[in-house]
Amino acid sequence: MQRSEDRVENPAVGRPGGGRRFQTFRGLRAKTTLFVLLLLASTVVVSYLITIQILNNHIKGEIVRRAESLSRSIASSAGYNLVPRDLLALDNMVFKIKETNPDITSIAIVGTDRTIIVHSEAGRAGSKLVPRPGRVVVEAAEGTRIRDVITPGNASFAVESRIVFMERDLGSVVLDVDWSVLTAAQAEARRKVIAVFAVILLLGMASSVVVSSRMTRPVKELAAGVEELKRGLRSKPLRVYSADELGRLTASFNEMTELITGQSEKLNRYARELEDAYISTVRVLAAAIEARDHYTLGHSTRVSEYAVELARELGLDAEKVEQIEIACLFHDVGKIKIPDAILHKKGKLDPDEFKEMRRHPEYGAEILSKAPTLFKYIPAVRHHHEWYDGNGYPDGLRRELIPQEAAIISLADAYDAMVSDRPYRDALTRERARGIIAESAGKQFHPEYARVFLEINKKEGTTVAVAAEQRMAS
Numbered sequence: 001m002q003r004s005e006d007r008v009e010n011p012a013v014g015r016p017g018g019g020r021r022f023q024t025f026r027g028l029r030a031k032t033t034l035f036v037l038l039l040l041a042s043t044v045v046v047s048y049l050i051t052i053q054i055l056n057n058h059i060k061g062e063i064v065r066r067a068e069s070l071s072r073s074i075a076s077s078a079g080y081n082l083v084p085r086d087l088l089a090l091d092n093m094v095f096k097i098k099e100t101n102p103d104i105t106s107i108a109i110v111g112t113d114r115t116i117i118v119h120s121e122a123g124r125a126g127s128k129l130v131p132r133p134g135r136v137v138v139e140a141a142e143g144t145r146i147r148d149v150i151t152p153g154n155a156s157f158a159v160e161s162r163i164v165f166m167e168r169d170l171g172s173v174v175l176d177v178d179w180s181v182l183t184a185a186q187a188e189a190r191r192k193v194i195a196v197f198a199v200i201l202l203l204g205m206a207s208s209v210v211v212s213s214r215m216t217r218p219v220k221e222l223a224a225g226v227e228e229l230k231r232g233l234r235s236k237p238l239r240v241y242s243a244d245e246l247g248r249l250t251a252s253f254n255e256m257t258e259l260i261t262g263q264s265e266k267l268n269r270y271a272r273e274l275e276d277a278y279i280s281t282v283r284v285l286a287a288a289i290e291a292r293d294h295y296t297l298g299h300s301t302r303v304s305e306y307a308v309e310l311a312r313e314l315g316l317d318a319e320k321v322e323q324i325e326i327a328c329l330f331h332d333v334g335k336i337k338i339p340d341a342i343l344h345k346k347g348k349l350d351p352d353e354f355k356e357m358r359r360h361p362e363y364g365a366e367i368l369s370k371a372p373t374l375f376k377y378i379p380a381v382r383h384h385h386e387w388y389d390g391n392g393y394p395d396g397l398r399r400e401l402i403p404q405e406a407a408i409i410s411l412a413d414a415y416d417a418m419v420s421d422r423p424y425r426d427a428l429t430r431e432r433a434r435g436i437i438a439e440s441a442g443k444q445f446h447p448e449y450a451r452v453f454l455e456i457n458k459k460e461g462t463t464v465a466v467a468a469e470q471r472m473a474s
Contacts, residue, residue: 052193075161080165106121328380328412333363418436
């Protein structure tokens with residue numbers, strides 16, 4: 001029998017996912033880095049937008065305050081010249097202020113009836129000043145109003161301040177200011193802010209890569225240690241990178257690894273001894289079952305050998321083959337409950353006796369159900385007398401509904417029964433037994449399994465066939 005220790009895979013080869021664990025480590029570091037970068041980028045973007053908004057509002061407020069201050073200054077000075085009607089002085093003042101403030105598109109001094117007294121554009125004196133469409137956005141103290149003015153292809157705002165002299169209302173000063181100065185100031189501010197935040201982002205990206213690498217390095221070390229411990233490999237103690245929680249965890253892992261590896265040889269030895277004892281117990285139980293009838297002595301062992309050879313030829317893995325091997329030793333355990341009068345009867349069984357004999361698979365499944373460790377053998381034991389066409393027992397399963405191990409054991413069991421002496425008949429020849437199996441393929445037996453079984457059995461010098469003949473001859 002092939003034991004579990006013979007089937008241990010090379011830890012470096014054939015382990016699902018084993019070759020990808022370092023990709024997992026890189027993935028962890030990449031995810032951490034990506035998370036930090038996304039957090040940093042979102043913070044920078046939000047901060048940038050808030051900063052730009054604050055700067056825009058600040059610049060806009062400064063421009064408006066400057067225009068408001070200029071408007072009030074003109075209004076306070078214009079009163080001294082309006083009383084004596086010194087229009088030349090007013091015109092000179094308006095011209096100089098317009099020349100020194102390129103963002104101001106026009107300056108007008110109007111009377112109380114909105115008639116233009118002085119205007120920065122020549123020729124408009126004496127006409128009415130019609131306010132352009134807009135909404136008042138500020139109604140300040142001292143009679144100053146500020147309106148947004150939006151016309152096709154132009155955006156500006158107007159500041160209007162009352163001219164009051166000696167408590168007399170003499171008119172107003174109206175300034176039109178182009179918002180293009182705001183746009184230029186905002187663009188310049190954005191360029192400077194972008195440069196600052198770009199530097200911050202680059203430094204943050206570099207820092208996040210370094211931080212994520214330092215954060216994931218202990219985790220990577222621990223993961224590698226756990227992987228080696230899981231494979232049963234001895235490894236040198238893991239490096240402790242820090243004195244924090246991860247560092248203490250790594251130190252504890254080193255102590256645990258030393259303890260586990262120190263006990264591994266004892267555990268492996270105990271496991272081998274337990275497995276040997278378990279297999280021996282199964283063999284003793286099978287022998288005890290067969291000892292009740294000298295005609296079936298050695299039957300379970302032969303069935304096991306036939307089934308194992310067939311299972312290997314079908315390409316089943318080592319674990320499945322071992323499970324079938326042990327299930328074969330159990331397949332007739334239910335015959336313990338069959339009375340000797342039926343089990344040893346020479347001649348044909350009557351209907352009631354035959355019905356009772358057919359219950360031994362159910363009895364076997366019931367016996368195995370008492371031990372949870374034997375549950376995995378119940379399908380093979382219960383269904384090894386099912387037929388491929390559904391005419392078997394106890395459940396009448398058919399085709400692929402029959403468990404694979406049961407279908408394999410069915411072939412091996414039937415063949416050994418045919419080539420062995422029984423109370424009610426002599427053994428058949430191997431050729432006759434093979435002929436019956438060929439005739440029953442697709443009816444009693446799985447056709448593909450029957451084909452492979454016959455190919456194996458026909459080979460001269462087959463280990464199982466020769467061993468079985470030698471035992472039967474002796």
